Amino acid sequence: MDHIKNSPNLPGSEPPVVMMLPEPNDINSFSPWEIDFRQIEAGPMETKVTVRAGSILTLLNISMSRAVHQTGVSPKGLLTFGIIRRNEVQVWQGQDTSASELLSFGSSDPFDGVSATRFCGTTVSIREHDIEHLADALGLNIPESLRTSATPAIYVHHKRLAAIRQLSEQLTDGHDQPMTENVQEEIVANLLLVANSYDQHEDKSTPLIRSRTVSKTTELMLALLGENVPISKICKEVGVSWRTLDRSFLEKFGIGPKKYYHRLRLNRVRSDLIHKANHYNISDIANRWGFWHLGQFAQDYHNMFGELPSTTMRISGE
Known part of the structure; x- marks a missing residue:
């Protein structure tokens, strides 16, 4: 069993990067996203972005105080998913997604959505090679719903989504939660399990x-x-x-x-x-x-x- 032993799984030392943006589209100046946020609700807009990058995945949490129409293209070479709460995104890719808690951005795919007031969501971006390697190691499929934004919302309410959201929030709220490889793997594995779901793949x-x-x-x-x-x-x-x-x-x-x-x-x-x-x-x-x-x-x-x-x-x- 020596061949599977690890060196100490030390956490990364880099804390989350937190920014208050003068306007939401300033996110394009420092991220691989191509996004056009259009404020559609009157009132002062506050936009907060938190980014934390690990060896396997990158978390980007964004909160906006007003409803917006957002269009854009997801980052190339990454599979990206959105972890949200119900009723925070009203429409996604032309569909009513108010009951969904997991959105798929695909890779290099266009997206179009309308978010609600006081929206707060987290995207999880994983290199395609890394998620394929991990899925193979875990004996799990990568369903088509995760590979493309053509099936934008995954309508499955699973206790693992709450665990993913809690862990993602802990990682972006501060440096107390170490962003170890094990923690990142747990997020990806739970995403795969949610997307496959026990009912669909018994x-x-x-x-x-x-x-x-x-x-x-x-x-x-x-x-x-x-x-x-x-x-x-x-x-x-x-x-x-x-x-x-x-x-x-x-x-x-x-x-x-x-x-x-x-x-x-x-x-x-x-x-x-x-x-x-x-x-x-x-x-x-x-x-x-x-x-x-x-x-x-x-x-x-x-x-x-x-x-x-x-x-x-x-x-x-x-």
Whole structure:
């Protein structure tokens, strides 16, 4: 299993870039987008843009205080998707999309839409080569609805959309959430799962296959607890698709494989804090189990155990 080990998955050091634009079309001066925003609602316009680029994808969050008609062409060489809330975009490519939460821009495709007052949305742009490579590693399809703006709105309300939106907002709101390769992969994988949807592409695995999948995966996770290996590499090693792996873990534990792996590593940290508090500091113990961003680690630890790592260490040392 040495061939799938990683070096520490350190977060990028670049924080989000936040800009207040005098007028929305100023976005064309620093981004690969070709956009023409036309304000169609009277009143003062405020436009805020936040950009955060990672090794796999780029997030661009834009908020505007007035309704606009927007036309343009999506960036070449990228597949781009829009994460929105219901009723924030009224019309997209000539269709009523007020009930949609996921839009497709395609690659180098024209688009035309009308957004509502106080619009706020995030685009996720991924290089075509990267999304194809990741889809292959996860055993997922890239449906045509993601490759073109001809099918502009994907009408599927999936709990994963809320997770994608929350994670994207955390990444663009500040530097506390590290933009690691694992986090970026999670966004792309969830987008693929949403677009495919379980109803359209049913998992064909048997209960026996799913049981064996869980056993093989948990064994692998135990062997690689300090590595924080991406789930795509675990899928490849175990020989199953993300869909089968996800279903297997949800059936047995009620949580997905990524969350299980994360919580397993947090458990190991807590054990060390309780039993080795006098010999190591918190950062050393966190690093040992693959946690390199201490701010995010402390938050995750508190969410899991209801106390900070320092509290656990202090109580164990008394």
